[in-house]
Amino acid sequence: MKRMPLCLAPAATLAALLVTTPASAQGGKAGVERLYILNCGEGVAGDISRWSPGVNVGKSMDFVDSCYLIKHPQGWLLWDTGVADAIAAMPEGQRPADPRMTHWRRPKTLAAQLDQLGLKPADIKYVAISHTHPDHIGNVTMFPQSMLLVQRAEYEWPSPVGPRFRPDHPVTKLEGDHDVFGDGSVVIISTPGHTPGHQSLLVKLPKTGTVLLSGDAVHFKDNWENRRVPENNDNKDKSAISMQRMADVMAKENAQLWINHDKAQRDGQKISPEFYE
Ligand SMILES: [Zn+2]
Numbered sequence: 001m002k003r004m005p006l007c008l009a010p011a012a013t014l015a016a017l018l019v020t021t022p023a024s025a026q027g028g029k030a031g032v033e034r035l036y037i038l039n040c041g042e043g044v045a046g047d048i049s050r051w052s053p054g055v056n057v058g059k060s061m062d063f064v065d066s067c068y069l070i071k072h073p074q075g076w077l078l079w080d081t082g083v084a085d086a087i088a089a090m091p092e093g094q095r096p097a098d099p100r101m102t103h104w105r106r107p108k109t110l111a112a113q114l115d116q117l118g119l120k121p122a123d124i125k126y127v128a129i130s131h132t133h134p135d136h137i138g139n140v141t142m143f144p145q146s147m148l149l150v151q152r153a154e155y156e157w158p159s160p161v162g163p164r165f166r167p168d169h170p171v172t173k174l175e176g177d178h179d180v181f182g183d184g185s186v187v188i189i190s191t192p193g194h195t196p197g198h199q200s201l202l203v204k205l206p207k208t209g210t211v212l213l214s215g216d217a218v219h220f221k222d223n224w225e226n227r228r229v230p231e232n233n234d235n236k237d238k239s240a241i242s243m244q245r246m247a248d249v250m251a252k253e254n255a256q257l258w259i260n261h262d263k264a265q266r267d268g269q270k271i272s273p274e275f276y277e
Helices: 005-018 083-089 110-116 221-225 238-254
Strands: 034-045 061-072 075-079 102-105 124-129 148-149 171-174 186-190 199-205 209-213 256-258
Touching: 034 110, 061 199, 186 238, 199 238, 209 238, 238 256
Parallel strands: 075 124, 124 148, 148 171, 209 256
Antiparallel strands: 034 061, 034 102, 061 075, 186 199, 199 209
8 A cells, every 4th residue: 555655746746747738728839740760779788687687688679769859839849869979970989888788870860850850959949858867968058058857866966977968958847747839739757766767758649649759768679568678777666666657547548658769669660750640
């Protein structure tokens, strides 16, 4: 019974956020117009039991690293920035210090993919990041004018790898769920555990339906279905609670789960310049 308040409090907050304000009440258009999936890295994970202690020991797997670009009448939002564009210039990519981790390559830069869509970094109003690991914040400094949307707990987390944000980068430090455009179409869902301020993103697409972008609350489908918690997660209990919360949100919103690093899933998806509506 002790866990109930933990589960119920955020759900109640979300319920309040998901009451959609009619577009007419805002004096303008509302809702997401398009979502692009960008290639923000490809890699090979040396040993996927890092993400499932005791299971699949020694097994290697191909990973992808996805960024998502969302077009809304109030502005563009970029969800995650992938591994650094500089890795594209490394002939063999970036080898991890620990061979069990992921060896990343960058077949295309983020800058080139924005350019292909006729966009400049200054056109991006919001950069929201799932968490501050290097494969998600590799290009944050490309967007010095964009408002960062990050949980306060993540922003203030003392990272072992040094500063992750420039102190002068505009930032909104969030404390829980956040309805980005005020119309319920793009809602940040607080899912701590992988890191202290990890977050996921609920996106309501007009034709595709509702999708939940996982961040690294889970890394691939098999681990989601078995609710496995990676060995290096900051908090294992919170990780499990967040996965259950995601499942509850998905059931309530009839949402699909799009898993950031799941190559098998992404191989079946449309990649920019194709898009989802
Ligand atoms: Zn990651």
